[in-house]
Amino acid sequence: MSKVRLGILGYGNLGKGVELAVRQNDDIELTAVYSRRDPSTVAIATEGVEVKPAEALESGEEPIDVLILCGGSATDLPKQTPHYAKLYNVVDSFDTHARIPEHFAAVDTAAKDGGSTALISCGWDPGLFSLNRLMGNCILPDGADYTFWGKGISQGHSDAIRRVEGVADAKQYTIPVEEALEEVRSGSNPELTTRQKHTRECFVVLEEGADAARVAEEIVSMPNYFDEYDTTVNFISQEELDRDHAAMPHGGFVLRSGQSASGKKMLVEYSLKLDSNPEFTACVLVAFARAVARFSNEGKTGALTVFDVPPAYLSPLDGAELRAHML
């Protein structure tokens, strides 16, 4: 079988992660990186792979089987995914949960128009965590769902802190509360408030002359982001931030705590501990890109999510090999 030819649009942390993930999959090759920046300013890690302007994609003739869209969910993907789904098979990691239905509808129309296959909202949440929520609900209909995130860097919360006056730089860790996790694991199906599930820890670099007390107060009382949480603010130097908080770890837990009709308790727990959030997300995208290529070969068009993909489609191995070695 010929290799699956991937294109990457957007060479940020996620795009770089996809580039890395391709190296671990012999049946997949990177054809080109597409960028909205001047290609001559984009130095990629893989030798022999071209960086092209995003406009090159407009022809619909680029030699790629699947285009992985590595832009952001706030402004890039709502436009990019429907646009490129008309031209290529695509995978995105659209993660604004509340807007998934409208995004799906727009991408579905575009992909059907273009005769392509488009997988949206892939990664770990939405993605692998969603699969575990779905399966937990199907297998244990009488039960409760719990999702905890962290310990890890929240990009959105870090950005929110950086917008506070007097803040030069910041990183924010979301931390699951161990006692709450243990309570869920006990099978007691607790009702947990936002504050009981996660704490938030901030590492903040002040601008010169900024009032630390006011900055701290503004952070911990920030609506939506911090006011419902127990938040710790630590002031450190830029050197310390760069040295100790440059990594992008993340992870979390999905639990389904249920019972059988006779009242026997059952607990399903799924967890991820990731030294790099974007690199792991990229690994997931690449595995699902393989599935998209297979669906496309079968003539399937339109939008899909991880819920629609038979797990065997993620593997380079055939059914007989999977049954013999993995079942």
Added chain:
Amino acid sequence: MSKVRLGILGYGNLGKGVELAVRQNDDIELTAVYSRRDPSTVAIATEGVEVKPAEALESGEEPIDVLILCGGSATDLPKQTPHYAKLYNVVDSFDTHARIPEHFAAVDTAAKDGGSTALISCGWDPGLFSLNRLMGNCILPDGADYTFWGKGISQGHSDAIRRVEGVADAKQYTIPVEEALEEVRSGSNPELTTRQKHTRECFVVLEEGADAARVAEEIVSMPNYFDEYDTTVNFISQEELDRDHAAMPHGGFVLRSGQSASGKKMLVEYSLKLDSNPEFTACVLVAFARAVARFSNEGKTGALTVFDVPPAYLSPLDGAELRAHML
């Protein structure tokens, strides 16, 4: 949509579990229990559902959409699944890992002959654990797999003890070694021996006058079952066994410990903690029976495994609901 009509063949622990699981799924109904025993001697828990002789199935005309085969893997299922797959859509929990390829081939031929859909080796291992092994491998191709079982009752090992001369009754618990689990979680990818991964704890009732020391020695040195493990043998009374060890708990852990191409460590962990092994297995079978009914409606014939089932097929909800609430 009309309900999925289930039949159960075999009314042991698993069959009883399926009967219980049906109650938790509004879109599924139990049509009949089929038994090789005299139906008049089989009292089932559900009012209004008939117990019929297994022979009634031979017509191929029983009013069921899916037949769940609740026999054992050693002798029942290798014959039953191909036999009934010619007549009905079926689901089994065949769990002799080494013989899955030949079982699949036999069932596939039969189901294609009969124009039916047959899902084999469903449950949690094989089943949910297999899915996690597969997905772990696809997402983190550079890594190591670990499966731990327990703490739980192993039926096979309990049976083996009962065959020792002088043993009146016995239960055996398989227990994962916490230190080994922690070592795996640390990301060090240890090579673990059989002895390092699990211990075995036996609760044994002696026949009157039996030599406890000889029985204990015979158990701990039993090839394949115990000789490669650290095994503890506790002698107790039948009353104690019945009082304290009648439940059938089980569970376990599947871990994939890998790294990205840049060397970032990633850990995926899936675990089950089940107060009743057969009742949980039954919950899985019923969810997958829903998928089998859907495949059959689509005209798909032949054998399948959990690897072939899009997760959405396990749910009574439609795609739009799943995307809105679970993704």
